[in-house]
Amino acid sequence: DTGVSQDPRHKITKRGQNVTFRCDPISEHNRLYWYRQTLGQGPEFLTYFQNEAQLEKSRLLSDRFSAERPKGSFSTLEIQRTEQGDSAMYLCASSLGTGQGRQPQHFGDGTRLSIL
């Protein structure tokens, strides 16, 4: 078990640029989640995959955000035309779930995004 890994750890970019983050979940986990966390706050749900299917998207997720999990393994989160308000820590988590079964989510170390 190598844990959930995220890449890059830090990303600094200018406003208006596009960024893409990658998440590699724990290998046997079929569920993958993306969260956003700002300083002094708890994680805020963005989206959720079961295998390759994106089952839930937060209403907070604007059309500038898109996530994929093409083969049901790793996932990417892309933010287009970044804005100052996108500066945050982006967390990925994975879990093993069947039906309504819910196991604890295991988190990666996150990608810290800073918009200049």
Place this chain on the structure above:
Amino acid sequence: ELKVEQNPLFLSMQEGKNYTIYCNYSTTSDRLYWYRQDPGKSLESLFVLLSNGAVKQEGRLMASLDTKARLSTLHITAAVHDLSATYFCAVDMRMDSNYQLIWGAGTKLIIKP
């Protein structure tokens, strides 16, 4: 509106003292999690509480759940410096056909030697 509120948000205490962190939530749920986060690090799962009256203990930490009161507590006994971290509670809430974790804002705990 679904809300999870933690109290206090910041706590500074001396080693050896006891204290309790509270987590209130606004709607029915049958599952509550406690996580720990060190600065710049990942969230680590501490406890999963599944039913009313559930109590779990690990070392100096003990968590309990009262689903009728919609309240969970995280009790710290004889605190040591290594327990300094931010502690989050998260409640599993049903959203349409799936469940989502709704998180509290976290309690930043500083334990002074």
